[in-house]
Amino acid sequence: MSNPTSNNDFPPSLPADAAALIEAVLTTDRRVLLVGQPGVGKSTLVDTLATALAQAGRTCHCLGADPGSPLFGVPGAVCLGRRENNAWVLEGLEALCTLDAGRFRLPLVDALRRLARQVEEGVLLVDSPGVVRGVAGAELLPAIVEAACIEMVLVLTRAGRLLPLLQELRALPIEVYTVPAAEQAGRPGKRARAAWRTGLWEDYLTNSQEYPLDTNQLQLTGTPPPLDAPGIWSGRQVALLDGTRTLAMGEVVALEGERLRVRLPTFTDKARTLLVRDAARLTDGRLGSTPRFSADRFGYLPPPDIAPHAPASAATGPRPVGRVGMLSVCLVNGVFGDPLLHARLRHRRRSLLFDLGEGARLPARVAHQVSDVFITHAHVDHIAGFLWLLRSRIGETTLCRLVGPPGLAVNIDGLARGILWDRIGDNGPRFEVSELHRARLKRYAVQAGRPGCTLLEETEAEDGVVLAEAGFVVRATTLAHVSPVLAYALEPAQSLNIRKDCLRARGLAPGPWLGELKQRLQAGERETQIELPDGSTETVQALADELVLISPGKTLVYATDFADTAENRARLIALAHGAHTLFCESTFREADADHAARTAHLTTRACAEIAEAAGVARLVPFHFSRRYEKDPATVYAEIAAACRAVAIPDSMTATD
Numbered sequence: 001m002s003n004p005t006s007n008n009d010f011p012p013s014l015p016a017d018a019a020a021l022i023e024a025v026l027t028t029d030r031r032v033l034l035v036g037q038p039g040v041g042k043s044t045l046v047d048t049l050a051t052a053l054a055q056a057g058r059t060c061h062c063l064g065a066d067p068g069s070p071l072f073g074v075p076g077a078v079c080l081g082r083r084e085n086n087a088w089v090l091e092g093l094e095a096l097c098t099l100d101a102g103r104f105r106l107p108l109v110d111a112l113r114r115l116a117r118q119v120e121e122g123v124l125l126v127d128s129p130g131v132v133r134g135v136a137g138a139e140l141l142p143a144i145v146e147a148a149c150i151e152m153v154l155v156l157t158r159a160g161r162l163l164p165l166l167q168e169l170r171a172l173p174i175e176v177y178t179v180p181a182a183e184q185a186g187r188p189g190k191r192a193r194a195a196w197r198t199g200l201w202e203d204y205l206t207n208s209q210e211y212p213l214d215t216n217q218l219q220l221t222g223t224p225p226p227l228d229a230p231g232i233w234s235g236r237q238v239a240l241l242d243g244t245r246t247l248a249m250g251e252v253v254a255l256e257g258e259r260l261r262v263r264l265p266t267f268t269d270k271a272r273t274l275l276v277r278d279a280a281r282l283t284d285g286r287l288g289s290t291p292r293f294s295a296d297r298f299g300y301l302p303p304p305d306i307a308p309h310a311p312a313s314a315a316t317g318p319r320p321v322g323r324v325g326m327l328s329v330c331l332v333n334g335v336f337g338d339p340l341l342h343a344r345l346r347h348r349r350r351s352l353l354f355d356l357g358e359g360a361r362l363p364a365r366v367a368h369q370v371s372d373v374f375i376t377h378a379h380v381d382h383i384a385g386f387l388w389l390l391r392s393r394i395g396e397t398t399l400c401r402l403v404g405p406p407g408l409a410v411n412i413d414g415l416a417r418g419i420l421w422d423r424i425g426d427n428g429p430r431f432e433v434s435e436l437h438r439a440r441l442k443r444y445a446v447q448a449g450r451p452g453c454t455l456l457e458e459t460e461a462e463d464g465v466v467l468a469e470a471g472f473v474v475r476a477t478t479l480a481h482v483s484p485v486l487a488y489a490l491e492p493a494q495s496l497n498i499r500k501d502c503l504r505a506r507g508l509a510p511g512p513w514l515g516e517l518k519q520r521l522q523a524g525e526r527e528t529q530i531e532l533p534d535g536s537t538e539t540v541q542a543l544a545d546e547l548v549l550i551s552p553g554k555t556l557v558y559a560t561d562f563a564d565t566a567e568n569r570a571r572l573i574a575l576a577h578g579a580h581t582l583f584c585e586s587t588f589r590e591a592d593a594d595h596a597a598r599t600a601h602l603t604t605r606a607c608a609e610i611a612e613a614a615g616v617a618r619l620v621p622f623h624f625s626r627r628y629e630k631d632p633a634t635v636y637a638e639i640a641a642a643c644r645a646v647a648i649p650d651s652m653t654a655t656d
Contacts, residue, residue, distance in 0.1 A: 011155065011169065011176040016045070018052045021154075025177070026053070031116075031124040031149055035141065036156035037164055038130035039187030043071040045156065045179070046127045050083035059122030061091070063148060065112055066129040067279075068099035068197065068289075074204045074249060075099060075197040075287055076237045076279040078111040080118060092118055095239030095246040097222060098277040099197070099289050101129035102136035105143070113147035114244065126150065132164035141168045150174060156181050194286040201237075201251075201287045204265060210253055211267045213260040213274065223292070224276040226615070228578060230255040231494060231550035235281030236290070238262060240271035247271050251281060254545070283549055285501020296554070296580075298322030298618065300649040301330075317632050318649045320620050324581045325554030326471070326492055331583070332361050335622045336629055338381045339560055341583060342366065343490070354488060354558040354583075359385035367392030372467060374474065375404035376560055377485040378411040386415050390448060393429040401432045403466045403476065405484045409433040409444035409453040421449035436461055436476050436486060464575075470522070472553070477571045479562035481600050487562070489575050492553025493522055502547050509533045517543055521550075554580035557616070560623050561585060563600035569610055576614035584611060586621035589628065589638055604635055608643035619646045 014024055026032070026049070036042040046062055053060040064070045064079040072088035073079025077095045081088040094111030098104045108129075116124070126148050131137045144150065152175040157163055159180060169176050188196070215227060221241075225232040233255040240247040248271075250264035260274075280290040300318040316334030323329070328344040338357020345352070351366055353373045358381075367389050376382055393400065402412060412433050421428055428448030435442045441461040444453040467474040472492045479485050496518045503510065513530055517540060520528050526541040544550070557576040560583075562568050576582050586607035588596040596603045602610075604621075611619040621639050628635050633652040640646050 011163075011178050014154070014177045014179050016180050016182060018045070018048045021049065021179070022052060022056075025152060025175075026123060029059075029121060029123050031119075031126070031151045033126045033128055033144060033148070033150045033153045034156065035128050035132065035153055035165070036130070036181070037132050038069075039185060040156040040158060040181035041185030042130070042156050043069070043127055044182070044185065045154075046125050047071060050088075050125060051086060053123055054083040054086075061119050061122055061124045062088070063112060063115055063124065063126045065101070065108065065126055065144065067096050067101055067108070068129070069193050070197065070200060071127055073200065075200050077239075077246070077249065078108060078115060080115040082122075093246055093249075094244075095241070095249050095275055096277065097237045097239055097249075097275050097279050099279050099287075101140070102131040102134075104277065105131075105136055105140050109140070109143045109147045110244075112144060116148040124148070137165055138168050141165050142172065145172060145174065153177070154179050194288060198285070198287045204249070205251065205263055206265075208250065208263040208265045209267075210261050211250075211264050213262055215258045215260060215274070218274040219272060220276060221273050222275045222277040224274075226578060227255070227258065229552045231552050232290075233260065234549050235499075236276055237279035237281075237287070239275040240264070240268065241273040241275055242270050243272070281499075281501075283497040283499055285499060285504070296323035296325065298620075298647055317624065317629065320583075320622065320647065324556045327490070327556060329556070329581075331620070331622055332359070333357055335624045335632065336626055338384065339376070339623055340385055341558055343556065352490070355382045355560070356385040356389065357381050357383075359388035362388070364392040368396050370400055371398075372474075373400065373402045374466075374476070374486070374488045374558070375402060375408060376487070376558075377405055377481060377483060378408060379561065382561070383411065383415075386412065390416060390419070390429055394424070394448075395427070396429055397427075399430050399432055401434065401467070403434045403436070403474070403486070403488075405478065405486050406435050406437050408435050409442075409446060413446050413451070413453045416446060416448045417451055419448065424449045426450075432456070434466060436464075436466060436478065438478065441466060475575065477575045479559070479568045479571060480565060481561045481563060485561050487557065487559035487572055487575055489555055489557045489579065491555045494553060495551040496521060497549045497551065499547055499549055506546075517548070521548065556580065557582045557584075557614075559584050561601065564596065564602050564606040569606075569613070572610055573614045576610075576616055579614065579616045581618045581620060582611050582614065582616040583620045583622060585623035586635060586639055587623055587625050589635060592625070592627075595625075604638035605642055608639045608641070608646065611643045611645060616645055619643055621646065 034042050050060045060083045062081050064073055067076050072081050073090050074093050076097050077093045080092040081090050092115055096107055101108050131140055155178045157178055233252045236252040239249045247268050248264050248266050250262040253261040278289050282288045301321050316337035319331055319334040321330040328346055330342045332340040332342050339355040340357040341354040343352040349369050351370045431446045433444045433446055439461055442458045443456045445456055446453045464475040464477055465473050466476045475489045476486045479487055498514055517530050520540045521544050528540050529537040531537050557579045559572055584607050585602050586604050587601035588603050590603050590605055593603050607621055624635055636648045636652050
């Protein structure tokens with residue numbers, strides 16, 4: 001049959017009826033790829049064709065290449081099956097441990113290639129993933145055709161709709177046909193798809209048992225989470241491999257030290273590799289995709305000088321803005337302006353500030369919601385915004401807490417004294433200023449209109465903790481600039497989520513006892529007895545092991561204005577170890593290292609090396625020297641050359 005790509009009315013159409021399709025193009029054994037957008041009935045047509053071929057006594061295999069919405073087999077894998085007695089018989093699988101065909105398309109294509117080689121006779125139908133847009137779709141189509149030795153493509157489409165991947169289809173050197181989507185075809189809802197894949201996964205694990213796996217004896221591959229964050233591992237889909245061959249797939253029960261407890265349908269000691277990606281059992285018991293540790297939304301706002309109504313002198317460069325776990329964050333004055341990081345506690349009317357550079361870009365209402373300010377040191381570009389905070393809080397009766405290095409209380413009192421308060425009386429804004437003196441925390445009271453700062457107490461700052469609350473702690477460490485400066489780490493408490501599937505399996509009704517369980521677990525009271533709805537009692541530890549999915553919080557670290565010394569590096573790396581996001585100064589380029597040394601600032605390379613050594617998930621460099629205002633891309637390029645985790649504005653990604 002001639003290649004239809006030469007026709008002007010490309011591609012020709014075939015009927016949707018299975019019998020007619022078989023008579024038209026499947027009278028002999030062929031390898032056929034079915035392509036289409038989600039909801040056009042692609043998998044249904046595969047199933048119908050395979051059933052009709054099997055009933056006619058012909059051999060029909062299928063490669064299920066959609067790991068997120070598989071027709072049969074094991075989700076999170078590419079599966080090879082044979083239609084027999086109106087059912088699918090699993091012949092082989094290649095683990096991917098992801099439901100995202102677009103993101104992990106290279107492993108998917110490699111898995112397809114290995115399984116396709118096993119098919120020596122009969123019709124082979126390839127049920128492709130519904131990725132038909134963008135770069136991922138354009139790359140997947142020809143790659144699947146080549147890997148599975150496809151001889152013909154059937155494109156399911158609806159009347160009046162644009163054909164997906166038209167240019168890529170035209171370029172294929174094989175037969176391509178369109179098939180009209182069935183009128184009743186539609187994409188199942190998200191919950192229905194999740195329930196279907198979860199049922200397939202549970203069928204695969206029906207006779208599974210728990211086995212211990214020593215992480216020291218296995219090579220971890222894929223995108224494994226850090227081993228010092230055990231909460232991220234619970235529920236993860238994993239696969240035991242011997243080279244590239246899948247020996248078994250399983251589900252992590254828990255990570256205890258360096259040992260994993262994994263549910264496996266079968267165990268073998270031949271495994272050399274443990275594959276881990278992003279497929280996992282979620283808190284509702286369904287199999288889904290767990291967010292990447294660094295996947296919180298993050299980006300850059302344009303410089304305010306190109307925003308409507310902005311003053312012409314407002315050029316501050318890109319402004320990082322995004323999320324870090326429970327925080328929404330914005331570097332208010334951009335990477336060139338005064339340091340001021342606004343961290344908003346989402347779902348609460350509360351803000352935290354790191355440094356107090358010029359604050360005019362923040363609305364006054366934010367000042368009323370600021371509960372804590374963490375100041376690195378009292379140079380003018382880090383504290384000038386105190387006057388904005390002071391003025392905005394006139395009439396505010398709640399206390400605002402400030403933390404900083406020795407001498408901060410006198411600095412704050414001096415700024416407040418520079419204002420005439422003859423009409424304020426005893427109603428001036430009140431502040432509590434804490435100074436970190438090595439391992440001691442001195443707390444002072446400062447109030448506008450009342451000269452002087454009063455020492456309230458002096459306490460131990462155990463492990464550098466300068467603020468401790470139920471939901472998070474803030475630690476500080478002292479670094480050397482010209483004078484002492486503080487770097488800060490905001491560490492949220494662990495996230496505790498009740499596994500609803502386990503709750504249902506136990507027949508336990510939700511209620512206040514779950515809140516008590518979480519509170520006791522957060523407090524470390526693991527041997528305390530909890531009364532259950534049926535009147536029985538169990539320890540916090542036993543219930544947590546069975547019912548609670550523990551995920552680590554995402555730590556934010558903020559550090560600026562310090563010299564590149566071995567001691568400073570060691571202190572900051574220890575503070576930022578394993579953090580999610582590190583805001584770190586990168587004041588000078590390498591060519592200006594002499595300026596960095598003279599002014600006790602970091603270079604781009606020093607910033608990158610600190611982030612790499614700390615193993616942070618995301619580096620946000622800032623506090624750039626204004627000498628680079630016309631070409632900030634060169635600063636980002638130097639950092640990116642030495643750090644994989646740097647966040648770069650989209651407009652500059654072509655530079656590195």
